[in-house]
Amino acid sequence: MQTGKTGPIAPPSQLSQLSRLPELSPLDPAAAEPYYRQIYDRFRNAIAQGLLKPGDRIPSVRALTRELGLARGTVDAAYSLLAAEGYIQARGQAGTIVSPDLQPRRPVQSKAPRPDSDVPAASYRPDSVLPFQMGLPALDAFPRKIWARLGARCIRATQPSDMVHPAVFGSAPLRAEIAAYLQVARGIDCAPSQVFVTSGYRHTVQLVGQALLKAGDRVWLEDPGYPPTRELLAGMQVAAVPVPVDRDGMVVAEGIRRAPRARAAVVTPAHQSPLCVSLSLPRRLALLDWAARTGAWIVEDDYDGEYRYVSRPLPALKSLDREGRVLYAGTFSKVLFPSIRLAYLVVPEAQVERFEQVMQVFAGGSPALTQAIVTAFIREGHFARHIQRTRTLYAERRAAAIAGLERVLAPHVRIDAQPGGMHLILRLKGERSDRRLVARMRQEGLYAEALRDWALTPEEGDPALLLGFTNIDSMQTAQTLGKRILRLLEPGSQSAA
Incomplete structure (x- = not known):
């Protein structure tokens, strides 16, 4: 749900159960x-x-x-x-x-698909749990007891009809809850039939490629940007066009100069991945105008848009879309936990039939039990409360991580000031290789990613480390870990050069 990836509120059906808004x-x-x-x-x-x-x-x-x-x-x-x-x-x-006197309307649902059991399951690579691990929410803050209670209830309620092949498009109740959440909390006007449940961001990009792209097409990608996106496009024989990013996000004018007839653009407007800058309103409007004029598509990856700390979360780019050119990709991995393997894609109404056709051929559906638990978790208000709690927690952990690391590493790094997100950017001072330092940190049991590994043009830009902070529980922990990094930066270290 970037996941995307503005501040949420509880699904409307359960607003009465919230003690705090x-x-x-x-x-x-x-x-x-x-x-x-x-x-x-x-x-x-x-x-x-x-x-x-x-x-x-x-x-x-x-x-x-x-x-x-x-x-x-x-x-x-x-x-x-x-x-x-x-x-x-x-x-x-x-x-x-x-008003109780209103006649309830059933959300429009797509016709039930015929499940395809021959589609192989997507490969799964479990994340390690290391200090500064990227892409992990605060695992210690997840309400496991509530999740276990809901899981047990869903299991007890399982009927034989729930044990057949899962719905290829996603379970109808979950699609309805996602649509309700996006309608009120994100300002995205969509029906449940426009929501397609996927097994993660990779599956989402593959689905978009199969439905809307063809070999030889060109697609704008942010530079630097999320590496799996360009890898997936390369596998589909789609050419990535690197578009630079500055303090206002993707430089749309440069994208138009480099590839004016590109078929699509993949953007992270809330917190650019990985620089965490936000796409400015003029750039958003320019991007939408380009897509409308050329018939291009915009894939909005809202992977962690809920987590903004200097102001309220920004509205989704999709909420500004009046021409039906934006596909909105959200995920539960960054909000709940990665092993849940659930994400979703909201497509323009005119493209619903096309995506239904593609999913019936290429998708096998996500586990029905997992979808049932997530549905209950959202419907009963736990999802909204969890986001609110973790937003506060992450602001505290972010400040603690910065304070602890700066106390130890200030002579060697500069930490970017960022409005939100789930990771820090440590700019390395002097002539140092971020790739070598990352390799050394991995050997020492510390996680980091090199910013240059996220760039389509790695020869440009300054070396920097990407460090997740969501599981750093105190300034003291950050300071202790910073001392371990410092030892790797000392003269004579294999990573210093």
């Missing part, structure tokens, strides 16, 4: 509609599509005012309009609910 994404300041109208439209659309159901509780005016940072009168105006049109009812101390 998680953050909502910012509204669009560039939109023609005033803020109260954007709030009104968001809730009305969720009700109309059946994502908010009769009797569901919605956030109070006070809570939503605090979350969005708006004047109370703005939210009052939106709620008054919703109430006047019969969408919601105020129940005093019981809160505000969706």
